[in-house]
Structures are given as structure tokens and as C-alpha cells.
Amino acid sequence: MTTTTTQAASDRRVAPTSTSSTATRVLGISSVVGLALLVIFGVFVSPPDAELGQTIRILYMHVPTVSVAYLAFLITAVGSAMYLWKRTEFWDLLAASAAEIGVVFFGLTILNGMLWGKITWGVFWRWEPRLTTTAVLLLTYLGYLAVRAIPADPRTRATRSAAIGLLAVVNIPIVHKAVDWWRGLHQERTIFGTTKPEIQGTQAFAAYLGLAVFLLLFAWLLIHRFRVAFLAERAAESGLGAAIAERRQEASESSATAVSHSEGDR
């Protein structure tokens, strides 16, 4: 009993009570300021491109969102492999948090890719290799999130999702190759694929700023998402503990009542 109390006390000391800290506040403020700067430079200050015209402005968001999504899935894969090796909650929650954010950024990538398509091709969707690859991979990772949403004990859930995290990441280069060869048969203007714009000056600044800002944003979201997941686990544990204690209380009360009844009968 004493050991349990001490352990519970030490858990409370270690477990954070909110998802915010000085570091995340700095990250958050930097991301918001960075996004504002990106809008100013990307939309107003930088000139249109000679070839891509105004659509180059979508590049300042498209490249960062897709890069961050791939980085997130790489983190999911590393977290999955490390979980299967070390079997610690940290790696499982890191993998899951990164996958969730990766899916959001993949969704954004498809959205801004479709906007580019509407301007360039006149339609929202064509079977352009990069967009197609993104759509297939998005569905793969939606499966990962679906498995995580199934109620199961933490070890089971973590093992299942670690396997999917690894199976999915290995598929990325294979999907890329297959889609590239397939669409290579009828080559058309691809999203920032065939045209390499000569970016310089404020254009280059906006492009690199976009990458830096979205990396900051990703780090900020990842830390918060990880902490939410960690606290959710603690809440589930304490909820279970409280429920058990409640049932025990009820059981002891009812047995006490039964004893007093039987004494009264006598």
C-alpha cells in the first residue's frame, strides 16, 4: 500500500499537468510570427515567377507541407521500430503523434496541389504522379489511425500500429516508383516537377522561410500532440484505478451491510 502511494505520488510529480511549457510557448509564438512573415513575403513582397507566374506562391506552402508530412512519417517509422525494440510508451506515442500530424499535412498538400491544378490545368484533379502518390499514402496512414482508434490494451495497440508504421513507410518508395512509371507513359506538366524555377532574392527567401516556418509549426504541434497522448494514457489509467477502487468500496460496503443484517437476524 505504501509503495503504491509513493509510486502514485512520484507519477504525479513526473506527469505534466498541461501540454504547454516555456519551450512550446516560444515555438508557438515563433510559428505564428513566421506564418505571418511567410504570408507577407510569399503573397505580397515576392514577384511572380517568369514561367509559373502567380502559381509559384503555392510552392511556398506546397513544398513545406509535403516535406513535413514525409518527415512525420519517417518519425513514425523510427518510433515504430524503436517501440518493437525497446517496448517503451515514449516511442509508441511519438510514432502515433507524428502519424496524426503527417496525415493533416498530407491533406493540406493534396488541397494546395489541387488548387495549383485548378489554375494550371483548369480542373482540380488529374492523375499527376506526385498528387496520386500522396493520395495513396494518405489512405495508407488513415488505416494506421483507424487501427489506433480501436480500443485495445496499450501493448496490443502499440504492437499493431508499430507493424503498420513500418509496413507503410517501406511502401513509400515503391508507390513513388510505380506511379512515376505509370504516369511517365503520358507525361504532362507536373506539379513543380518538370519546371525548376530559378528562384532568387525574395522568392528564395520566401521558399526557405516557408520550410523553416513549417518545421517550427510541426515541432510545436508534435510536442503538444505527444503530451496530450501521454496525459490521455495517464487519465485512462487513473480512470481505471478509480473505477476499481469504487467497486471495492461498494463491495466492502455491501458485505458490511450483509454482516450487520445477519447479526440483526440473530
Added chain:
Amino acid sequence: MRTEGVRGVVADAALVAGKDLRLERRSKVGLSQVLPFALLVILLFAFALDPDRRVLGAATPGLYWMVVLFSAVLAVQRSFGVEGEDDVLDALRLSGLSAPGIFLGKVAALMVQLLALEFVLAIAVAVFYGTEISGILLLVGVTTTATVGIAAAGGTYGGLVARIRGRDTLLPLLLLPLLAPVLISATRGTEVALGRDAGPGWPWVGLLGIFGAVYLTLGALLFRPLLEDA
């Protein structure tokens, strides 16, 4: 006494594959349910696309592989459905068989069933869609490598969802996006074999081979944790 090492794994795989195929021979689920379903979809595609030979003819390789993928989902569900009930997976684990052996055995049995299905489907497509089968060597290469990939990925995900209550809806969501490159490669390879496309066909076989090898290896490695904890 059991043999250890690679020979042990192969022996275990042969045992499990034999057991699965025996189960199939006795229950005839593949023959009485999966195969009629596949033939039904072949028929439904013709209704959906009009029996106008030009539309149907152009789409034949893609439709063929779509039917194979749908049937594969059913075959995987069946293969692991029998293991998921009554804690049979735990019994398999306790029987002393190696996890990679169990995995490879399940994959081998799936491959045999899928290859048989693909053979019958090819005849059905030739008859109903009027497809002239040519480029046999390339066709065999595409079919074999694609089947290895489908069975390996199916076997891994089958093991993963075996104990999940909603596995019937979950399996297609997990398996089909993973098999997207197999569908692309097998369809293009078949188009080349049938003379519908002038491009080279063997690179597709190479890509299918890589897919199959990668998922066979990953599945064999991941099957132990999946068997123990998933």
C-alpha cells in the same frame, strides 16, 4: 525433435501450408464462395461498362487485377478467420512452431489458392471479354510475382487484424492502399503481355518482385510480435 534454423522454418511453413490447404479442400470455401464471387464481379464489370467490347477490352487487365485484389481480401479474411476464433493463434504459438514458419506457411497456402483462382479467372476473362491471351512468359512472370506480393502483404495484415472484432471492415482499408503499386504494376505488365502497350514489361515484374521480397521479409520479421501481442 524439431529442426532449428532455416530448415526448421521451412518444415514449419510446409506443415502450416499443408494444414491450410487441407482445411480448404475439406471446407471448399474458396471453391464455393470466393471463386463464384470473383466470377460474379467479372460479370458485374461487363454490366457496368456495357458489353461494348472496346471499353471492356481496353479495361480488361485492370478489371482482372481488381477482381484478384477483392478476392484476395476474402481469401485472407478466410485464412485468418479460422485462426482468430477460439484462440487458435495462441494454440499455434504454443505448438512450438516458429513465427516466421507460420507466416510463410500461411502465405504459401494463400499463394496456391490465389494462383488457382487467377488461372480460372484468366479463362473466364478470355471467354467473357474475348481476350486473346498472349505473351505467356511475361504473363506468368507478372502473375507469379504479383501473387507473392499480394499473399505476403495479405498474410502480414491478416495476422495483424486476426484478433480484432471489426477485422472484416479493417482489412480492406489496410491492405488495398498497400497493394496500390501491385495493382499498377500487374495491370501495366499484363497490358504489355497482351500487346496492348508497346512499353517494356519486365521492369514491372522487377518492381513486383521487389514488393514481394520486401513484404515477405518484413512479414516474417513482424509476425512474432504480432502473434504474441496483437
